[in-house]
Amino acid sequence: MAHLLAHTPGFEAPRVRTNFSAADKMMPLGEVLADDFRTSATSRPICLLSNHGTALAGYIVEEVSGMPWEAYVEQSIFQPLDESFNRTAAAPPILSNDMSVGYWYGNGSSKQRDLSHLRPSGRRVSSTAVDMANFMIAHLQDGRLGSVRILSETTARQMHSRLFTHAPGLNAMLHGFYEMTENGEKIYGHEGDTPCFHAQLALFPERKVGLFVCYNSDTGADARVGFFEAFVDHYYRLPKSRR
Secondary structure, eight states, rough: OOOHHHOOSEEEEOSSSSSSSSSGHHHHHHHHHHHHHHOOOOESOOOOOOOHHHHHHHHHHHHTTTSOOHHHHHHIIIIIGGGOOOBBSSOSSSSSOOOOOOOOOOOOOOOOEEEESSSTTTTTOOOOHHHHHHHHHHHHSSSSTTTSSSSSSHHHHHTOOOOSSSTTTSSOOOOOOOOOBBBBBBEEEEEEETTTTTEEEEEEEEEEEEEEEOOOOHHHHHHHHHHHHHHHHSOOOGGGGGO
């Protein structure tokens, strides 16, 4: 499990039958993983971000808990945070008035939300900026939001601790998050990408600050990087002596 969280399991599986566009085409998680690994998994002894590895970790949760991954996160995370986290779903309806659509740059044409068989990799979760703010607060407070706790303090601190790095002095993979040092600031979080959606979650634990932004266009990745860098430069600019 540690190797899966650090993206160092020694394998990579390309995107085979990852996406679909209709609810009735969604495959059982175990079935799609077994098929993909049997036909396309390759070995690479490096740290390499793998949606399949994360999905495999989610499938292990299914096997241990005896319930679908979506049901487990609903019961363990979304429901406990109820009042402060009620606009987030792991298995949202395909068509909803509240759902954004993604846009291709150039002609303004829209397409339906990208859907993936690999639900635990995050590509099946829908949320709002307000809910994500509360999720970040819970992590900044070591698993607690108000009177509700979704992680023990020990577990939360372990989740935020370093798990793997290629060399001393380089940013590390944490337990599901990764480090993103900028201007000397300690930052950890995660990016999220589908063809038409690009999100950034960044936590500044020493500042008790969280940043979340999401763009619904195929060019949103560049905007996300630019916004993140501008935010850090504006609020946490290095002293002239260290530039």
